[in-house]
Amino acid sequence: MTGELSPIDKAKFVAARRAADFVEDGMRVGLGTGSTAAWLVRCLGEMVRDDGLRIKGVPTSTRTAELARAVGIEVISLDEAKWLDLTIDGADEFDGELNLIKGGGGALLQEKIVATASDQMVVIADVGKEVETLGAFPLPIEVIPFGWQTTQALVEETLISMDVLGRNSSLRMNGDVPFVTDEGNHILDLHLNRIGNARQLALVLNQMPGVVENGLFIDICDAVVIGYGDGRVEVRDINEGTIDTDRVDFVETDNLFSDLSD
Ligand SMILES: O=C[C@H](O)[C@H](O)[C@H](O)COP(=O)(O)O
DSSP states (O other): OGGGOOHHHHHHHHHHHHHGGGOOTTOEEEEOOSHHHHHHHHHHHHHHHHHOOOOEEEESSHHHHHHHHHTTOEEOOHHHHOSBSEEEEOOSEEOTTOOEEOOTTSOHHHHHHHHHTBSOEEEEEEGGGBOSSTTSSOEEEEEOSTTHHHHHHHHHHHHHHTTSOOSOEEEOEETTEEOOOTTSOEEEEEOOSOOSOHHHHHHHHHTSTTEEEESEEOSOOOEEEEEOTTSEEEEEETTTEEEEEEEOOOOOOHHHHSOOOO
């Protein structure tokens, strides 16, 4: 089964597998969303089943909650947990300061709330997610459905006045209908190419009526585990830089690889 994984999936897997080492018995853990985070959830499920690891997981989406339960992780709400020891999540882009673009899967709102309520946030990513400057990946913003076109116009006008954007944003679709987030909102994807001042942009976006949250994660991530298709992993800490390089074996655990639907 492992032989069928693409190099990118291998890179995601080894990053997730290495990041699972950060999880200790008794921790309350924020569980991210997306294909990389799904590997982490599977790895943690295996540790719960085979090694007796006891954790409580706070998922960042209904998708992740379903997967976590399916692999045997105890799932609790953020309000039950109140505070988390650690959140591990994927990202669409990360830069040298470990600022992120997230929300490619539409889960940015719960992800940001959960990550911000954690002692530590660790991002897991294949090496292709590393960028010098954020913005090649379209920046998702979550908007309430009421008057979303008015909100879109306001966002575009404001960004044009900041010299950040031409009229280039799109409503995310799910087939023929607008994509709906777990919170019942829509996503606008901002095609920016390059974000010169991500900190300022994040603040400006969140001041606009109708914008619930944006996918820029500034000063939230503490470390990133970068996976490579050949099994190498690098752990980079926000304060100390690269603190570990390692190699993770591809496991032969059919259970871990049996669900590739995410
Ligand atoms: O909304 C989705 C999340 O922010 C994901 O963590 C992000 O899109 C990365 O996803 P993936 O690991 O599938 O590339």
